[in-house]
Amino acid sequence: MPANNTNQAPMGQRIRTALTTPPTFPADVPRLQTNLDTDLLKLVAILSMLVDHIGGAFFPEVGPFRWIGRLAFPLFCYCMTVGLLYTRNTKKYLTRLAIFALISQPFYILATHPYDYQAEWMNMNIYFTLFFSLLAMTGVKSRKWWLFLLSFLILSMFGFDYSVDGVILMLIFYLCRNRPKLGAILFILQYLPALWNGSPTDPRCLNLGFLCINWIFFSLFAALLIFPRTHSGLKIPKYFFYLFYPAHLLIIGIIRLILQV
Helix, strand or coil: CCCCCCCCCCHHHHHHHHHHCCCCCCCCCCCCCCCCCHHHHHHHHHHHHHHHHHHHHHCCCCHHHHHHHCCHHHHHHHHHHHHHHHCCCHHHHHHHHHHHHHHHHHHHHHHHCCCCHHHHCCCECHHHHHHHHHHHHHHHHHCCHHHHHHHHHHHHHCCECCCCHHHHHHHHHHHCCCCHHHHHHHHHHHHHHHHCCCCCCCCCCEECCCCEECHHHHHHHHHHHHCCCCCCCCCCCHHHHHHHHHHHHHHHHHHHHHHCC
16 A cells, blocks of 8 residues: 655655754753764864964964964854754853953954054954854844845955854754764864965974975864763853953063063
8 A cells, every 4th residue: 555645745845844943952862973072172173273373463473372372262162053053042152252242342453463453453353253153143042034145245245363264163063062073073174275385484383395285274182072972960150251361462462561562
């Protein structure tokens, strides 16, 4: 007897439903099969960011400072993906990012361009990139595709750190949240070309003579913290991470002015 297909929706209708219906997440099931030890990941991220900014401000010719710093951005993007999946109020999450982006901007310019403040004030700090990346992914989660496209275009057209890389990383983490092996493969492929496209004249790159590794390649090592699960039990107040960013930029900026570097 032939199978009864009367209850099977046409392909077009199923695609339309998938594109317009937000996903549901059972309360008793983990929403990711990757690392949920986010306080540990955030701590590693801000420490690597600190090393990166110290290197950029005081030791621009010393590559290892910048290599360590490449861990920060993928870890921040991953933690934001976890936040997107678990937060009860995405609007409050976005509001916090926007507020700290505005608060941090003068400190960011002070730390990175203390002697060219007026010309560089539109060089946006990382909070702006994270804000628009999260906004784009909110569009994906809620199936508001116009929001995704608008955020993507803003990131690609204006002077944001990392451009659309945050959206790409968050898409990998979000879409592969229950397929960690596939997520790890896509994450590695994102950074693999940097293994051979470094510039020999860039002190941030690792020049081995026969091979010049782009400094961005070192972001790949964040996978060792994102995809395996850790259970540190570390608990750090949420606003510590938000406040650390403008605070450390202010200190770096003041030291640069004192040392005149």
